[in-house]
Amino acid sequence: MASVIRAKARFLPLGGGWSLLHALSLGLVLFCLWLLLSGFFVTLLLSLGVVSVAFVVWIAHRMDVIDHEGHPTHLTIRALLYWPWLIVEIIKANINVAGAIVRRRMSVNPSVIEVKATQETELGQVIYANSITLTPGTVTIDIDKDIIIVHALTLKAAEDLESGDMDRRVTALEAHPPAEELPPPLPPGGQTK
Amino acid sequence: MMFALTAAAVLVTMVLTLYRSIKGPTVYDRILGINAFGTLTVVLISVYGFLSGRPDFLDLALVYALINFINTIAVSKYVEFSHMGRPTGGDELGDM
Amino acid sequence: MALFLEILSWGLLIIGSMMLIIGGIGMVRLPDVFSRMHGAGIIDTMGACTILLGLTFQAGLSIVTLKLVLIVVFIVFTSPTATHALARAALHGGARPQLDEPVEDDPASQGEASSKT
Incomplete structure (x- = not known):
């Protein structure tokens, strides 16, 4: 769907x-x-x-490049609320990954995990994938429809991502597009993981 | 004083990334090293502006940040598709 | 107030320098190209952005400050895109991430949920 x-x-x-x-x-x-x-x-x-x-x-x-994707004016207010949370997440992930690197025996467990992107628009998926990549410890390596394939460096980074918190926040970020850009409504249960 | 310390740290990190881009076993390691090297160049230009008391080089840093981005994208695309035009094989390779 | 800004600027510069060196060490030590991207990510986000923000507090409120903030915004927006393009190129070019436990040959085409320990 x-x-x-x-x-x-x-x-x-x-x-x-x-x-x-x-x-x-x-x-x-x-x-x-x-x-x-x-x-x-x-x-x-x-x-x-x-x-x-x-x-x-x-x-x-x-x-014909002026559109809601190039200039997401409908996201401005909610994006301003999203960025501080993202910055705090980036700082926490940085400390985690830096601690893993400077150990004498590096405590890294590289893994490839797949997370589901519940965003409805491509813009939301791009924001989600870029947020994942911007957070150290997780790098988006491929997108298959709505499955994002992520390379995670440490166990904690993978667990943080799999808890789905960032996914929920990005979905809430793009939750209410303007009326003329509204995609057809999802069936109930279509959004849940 | 602290600008000098920061510039020294930037230079040390540049040496580390340069080591990776010279040594790197695959071509992707080299691209990654050069990308990080470009970011560090941006930082070094900014810090040097403050170190010499004339922060007038920030325009150069700004332009270098953009060139660095385009550089990485172009080289990644060239290495992936072996040419700069449209991909020839398969739909899943497009849109990069 | 000026002293507070000075101390804040010092702190940000020192943290940024440390993070730069840690990211550089990570780029040298980590085992494969996908892992090294995390080191580059540390250099991009915490290292470069923190140093540039520290310089921002040093410059006072002028056009220099705004230019520094603009550089930070450029780095934050372009760094994940460049990393993703590189990761995709590496994946399509045949590089496979080195994992803890053996998984299927091509992680991109398998439907299994997780391969972490």
Whole structure:
């Protein structure tokens, strides 16, 4: 079932492709980048920046790459809640893996485990897989439909991942896409592991 | 003082990753070593800017971070498919 | 306040340096390419990002700070993607992770749930 939804999510132009909100978001980010890299606040340079940003947004519109995946504006608030938790997890995993490396006899138990990604959209799966890779001790090596194959360095890293906490949080992160991007509803029980 | 210490630590780690990328038994070890080396170069440029009291090199560090990323992706793709274009065999090889 | 920021910056720089060296040692000591990716992960996340954040507290609030934060954001977003691309290339190129106990030859195509001890 999840694979059907994933296939639809890939082939349907979600959100109609072009949306003004995403274009504005892209333009704002690009203009902030311009200000950051130039550092001069002179009228000539600012107007040149505006022209460049408008040009780039127009090209991106022509390339049809402005969509909810490139600029996930619907995730902003919940992503800000997700990042602190992820940072704490990264620090804990770092201490664990560093402790395993510096032992005289390395206490590593490399293993390959498979975890199920319960996210509905590809964007959610990408966020989940990248979170796994960003946490030291676990590296995503392949994705097969909704099964993520993970190489885990230590036993504790594998256990932490298999508890499914990160999976639940990422699913909650992308839980409520905007109305026009809503995939067909899952049957009850389709989401449970 | 502490910038010098940090720069020394970065240099030591660069030597370790360089050892891995020279010694590495497979080509993937070498790519991994070069990727880490690039990240360390970014850090070293930033730290050296503070060490010399002129943090003006951060633009270079920024650009180097992006080039390093593209470098790793391109070399991984080249090694995986043996060319830079579309994969020729099988659907499961695409989309990289 | 300035003293507090100084101490915080010191601490972050020292922790980052230690983590860099530990990650480098891991890249030398760990047995195979998939394990070494974890060492590179330590260098990327805890090492580089912590040092750059420590420099951020050193610079005060200026355009330098924002550039450092931008570098951290770039590293955090690009590092897992690069690692994943490399891992996929290694897996398709025939490298097999060295495991504790023997499992099926190709872990990517088997449906079994777990191979950990």
